[in-house]
Amino acid sequence: MLPAPLTSWFGKRGWALHPHQAEMLAQAAKPALLLVAPTGGGKTLAGFLPTLAELTEAPRPGLHTLYVSPLKALAADIKRNLTTPITEAVLPIRVEDRTGDTTATQKRRQRADPPHILLTTPESLAVMLSYEDAPRIFNGLQRVIVDEIHALAESKRGDQLMLGLARLQGLCPDLRRVGLSATVEDPAAIGRFLAAHPQPCEILTADPGPDPxxxxxxxxxxxxxxxxxxxxxxxxxxxxxxxxxxxxxxxxxxxxxxxxxxxxxxxxxxxxxxxxxxxxxxxxxxxxxxxxxxxxxxxxxxxxxxxxxxxxxxxxxxxxxxxxxxxxxxxxxxxxxxxxxxxxxxxxxxxxxxxxxxxxxxxxxxxxxDHDLDGDPRGRGPRDVLCQQILIVACAGPFDSETLYAEVTRAGPYADLTRPEFDACLAFCATGGYALRAYDRWQRLQQRPDGRWQLRDPRAARQVRMNIGTIQDSDTLKVRFRHSRGGPPLGEVEEAFAATLTPGDTFLIGGRTVRYEGLREMVVEVSRGDGRKPKLAVFSGTKFATSTQLSARILSMFQQADWPELPAHTAAWLALQRQVSALPEADRLLIESFPHDGRAHTCVYGFAGRNAMQTLGLLLTGRMEAMGLAPMGFVASDYAVLIWGLDPLTDPAPLFQGDNLRAGFETWLAGNAVMKRTFKASAVISGLIDRQTMGQRKSGRQATFSSDILYDTLQKYDPDHLLMQITREEALRGLVDFGRIEEMIARTRGRIDHRVLDRITPLAAPLLLEVGKVPVQGAAQDRLLASAADELLSAAGLA
Incomplete structure (x- = not known):
């Protein structure tokens, strides 16, 4: 199945094709292939073997295969690995990578003379598609390989990539797509994500190998x-x-x-x-x-x-x-x-x-x-990414809206996008929307007499390209040693953390303790730290929530008679919880109420993940405040929220009425910082706000200031603006995870076990030690101040 040079190379190494590698060669003509193979099983080589075989048998100039990975380092690693068979088998194939680390000179050369195999990332591909000469660059492209497709499918980067592949399919109708992954919980869903709608995707599953x-x-x-x-x-x-x-x-x-x-x-x-x-x-x-x-x-x-x-x-x-x-x-x-x-x-x-x-x-x-992988179902393609794609297409030249709509709906995540939804995104890109159409800076597209759309100012293409991408960088500042301004940075810390530092403070970065000296030109300058205990840099990054499937397994474990698989100390802890109260069940909501430290405490075991439980704490304390229960604060974990206040909860049922809970959530969300944070992210992705302008990156404070003004304006004058709709959608399924709260309510269906106890329970005790306790402002604080005042007056003999 392989040409002679590759067969000889395999023979010299004593290798034979794995069955899934041979199957990939046999199925190479299929329009879409998804290979699920274990780590170390040669799936990347399996993805490239048809390309190596085709280029060996019929050498030709120009780009043949595009490889897309979620990591720049992974693209560089694949380049090293591909070089070995190409060099040792003396194959007439040129391989190059194009990422954010590639020099401008190399990028220009690649556009003029593309290699046979180009290794890139979703963002770099989007930039390449924004150029007027994209049809020439990709002319003759035969295959696209998407590596670690599961990782891309879980984020907006994957949605952007699928829109890019739909664009490529229009330029190269015979384009074949290949997806590679070791961890796919729902191959059929990933297949629909990968394939050009409505084409099918062939799914190949390799022998998983020995259990770990x-x-x-x-x-x-x-x-x-x-x-x-x-x-x-x-x-x-x-x-x-x-x-x-x-x-x-x-x-x-x-x-x-x-x-x-x-x-x-x-x-x-x-x-x-x-x-x-x-x-x-x-x-x-x-x-x-x-x-x-x-x-x-x-x-x-x-x-x-x-x-x-x-x-x-x-x-x-x-x-x-x-x-x-x-x-x-x-x-x-x-x-x-x-x-x-x-x-x-x-x-x-x-x-x-x-x-x-x-x-x-x-x-x-x-x-x-049990080989039981978890993963939430994919949602619809987000519209802020679609807005960015429309601007990318406009950078490449005039376009027809009918043709672009047909192209977009061939991308799996946008297969069910309606024409009115598409037109709303197009109108937003053209004028900024109703409340912003009077401002010249958001007049970005115009319609020509022939009905096609184009950039109003061709010079805007450069600005669009500088802001392509869906990765939302946190508001960070570079950290450098004070006397090495031209030297490499040590890393980055969040602006909010840097604002808390005073000269002499120490913190950790890169495993070393450094001493803060000052802020100079948006750079945190440090010196080598002394032996004092350091502060900790508040690094950005995802704080993972326990998955729905894993939470279900934990709840199932709780129903066992005993737990021989657990250490004795943990089994005894769970047994004591069962003895003094109860263990949570999947189809019932366990709520405990007990006094502790002079306060009334309520613990709700929702098992909905940290973000959802944090949101639930905010909603429940709001309702308790309205009921006159004077909540003072709460703390949330992946599995529970613990609320404390002045008055005990006697009937928890009214707190969990589904319709009212959503209405309260919508009211709370409208004025919450979560909305502004989400709005900022969507405004940057959709192109309403630029993070970079003329090569200079705005500080996080500048971008936040701009987005906050826009948010307040739209909230007041155009609350149904497209970007406000997007913000509500993103907030619901992102930072606050309200969907998992609704899933919890649907799962328990009003079945509440309310245990009123005389002391804190074993399962609730660890929550009191959690960091991140949230105080609640309201009547409780006023009552405490009044009580303190009464005690003071009494002590002074004035009461």
Whole structure:
């Protein structure tokens, strides 16, 4: 099935085609193929084999295959791996990458003389499609390979990519699409996402190979009741590192990775070479760590999701997950980093960061063993991304709206987009919408006499290109040593964190302690820190919520008679909860009320994930305030919200009436900072607000100031503006996760178990130790002040 040079190359290495690689060759003519193959199973080579075979048998100039990955580093890694067979088999094939790190000179040359295989990212592809010569660049393109398609399908980057592929399909009608992934929970859904609607997608599933060697790390002591850092397990983690060649130590947040690395290094008495890698570090520092990993020079790397995806980092033979993974699919992806070889079982150990995470980790391990991946159904394609796509198309030249609508609806996420919805996006791109049409800066498109649309000012194309993309950078500032202004940055910290610093403060970045010296030209200048305990940089990044499927597994575990799979301390904790109160059930809502520390407490076990439970806390305290119960504050976790106040709750049922809850939510949301934060993100993506202008990036405060003014204007004068509609949609399914609250209400159907107790319960106790308690302003605060005043007057003999 392979041409002679490739057959010879396989023979020299003693290799034979895996069945799924041979099947990919046999099915290469299909318009859409999705390959689900285990990590280390050669799926990337399987994706490229038809391209290598076709270019070997019939060499031709120009671009043949476009490879798209979610990571720049992954594109660079694939380039290195492809170079080996091409060089050793002496194939007439040129491979290049084009990402944000590619120089302007290289990009111009690639446009003039495209390579046979171009490796890129969704953002770079969108920029290329915005040029007038895009039809010439992509002329003759035969195949597109989308690697780690599951990761792209979960974000707006995937929606942008599918719109780009629909554009390419119009330029190259015979274009074939290939998707590659190791972790797909619903192959049919990903197939619909990948294929040009309404074409079908052929799904190939490879032999999954041996089950991974996964378990909890052996720990001599119980984890703490609260917290997320896993610091207590550092001696055992170090012992595991010493017993293996290279260990990846995954964390769910950058802040936790920094704290853990700091304490791991302090405990590293043997001086083992250990690195840290996450998205807030400077690119130069990340590349240095990556090079050391590839060379086998590091024994351990403390990391975050920046190393989740399919890069082969050399001799990794152990993965340690600190903290509950929150998502089974993410855990499987991370486990696959160890023993990145076909038919070699991956080895992973989990370290629960607190007592409840023991249960969650056990549920996740069971799900991995059952091959039960999780994932929420894909929603419709977001309209802010569509608005950006319309502007990208306009940059490439005049367009016909009928043709563009037909093109957009061939993209899977937008297959059910209505013509009125499309026209509303087009009108927004043209004028800014009703409330903004009087402002010249938002008059971006105009209709020609022949009915086609074009940019009102061709010079605007440059501005559009500078702001292409859907990744929302946090408002960050670069960090540099004070006397190395021209040197590489250490990384970035959030503007809000930098604003809290005063000269002399210390904080962690890149595993080192630095001392804040001052802010100069939007750069945080630091010096080497002393030995004092550092503050912690508030790094941006996702704070994961426990998935719906994992929560369901935990609730199912609670119904067991006993728990032999759990450590004795955790099993005894759950048994005590069952004895004094009850354990939560999937189809009933457990609510506990009890006094503690002179306050009335109510604990609601919703198991809807951290974002949803945080939102539920805000909604319930608002209702309790209206009922005169004087709530004072609350704290939320993935599984519960604990509210405290002055008066006890006697009847919780009115708090959970579905219709009223949504109405209260809409009212609360309209005036909440969440809406402004969501509006800002959608305004940037849709092109209403520029993050970069003439090569200069606005500060986060400038962008926020602009978006806040726009939001207040539209809220007052045009509340049904397209961008306000988009903002409400995005807020509902994003930051506040209201859909999971509604799912919780539908699941329990008003069945409430209200337990009134005389003391705090075992399951509620850890919540009192959680950080992030939210105070509630209102009557409770006024009553406390009045009480304090009465006591003062009485003590003074005036009452």
């Amino acid at each position: 060697d996964i378990a909890m790390l052996d720990l001599p002591e119980a984890p703490p009741w609260a917290g997320g850092g896993g610091r207590y397990a550092i001696p055992q983690v170090l012992a595991a590192v010493k017993a293996h060649k290279t260990t990846l130590i995954f964390h769910n947040t950058r802040a936790q990775a920094e704290i853990f690395f700091h304490h791991l290094w302090l405990a590293n008495d043997d001086g083992l070479p250990i690195g840290i890698h996450h998205g807030s570090l400077a690119r130069e520092q990340r590349q240095k760590v990556e090079a050391a990993m590839a060379a086998g020079a590091l024994r351990a790397i403390v990391c975050t999701g920046s190393l989740d995806l399919g890069i082969d980092w050399g001799d990794v033979d152990l993965v340690i997950q600190i903290g509950a993974p929150k998502n089974v699919k993410r855990l499987v992806q991370r486990i696959g980093r160890a023993n990145h070889r076909c038919n070699a079982p991956s080895k992973a150990r989990l370290v629960p960061a607190n007592r409840f995470e023991v249960v969650e980790c056990q549920a996740a391990l069971a799900a991995v063993r």
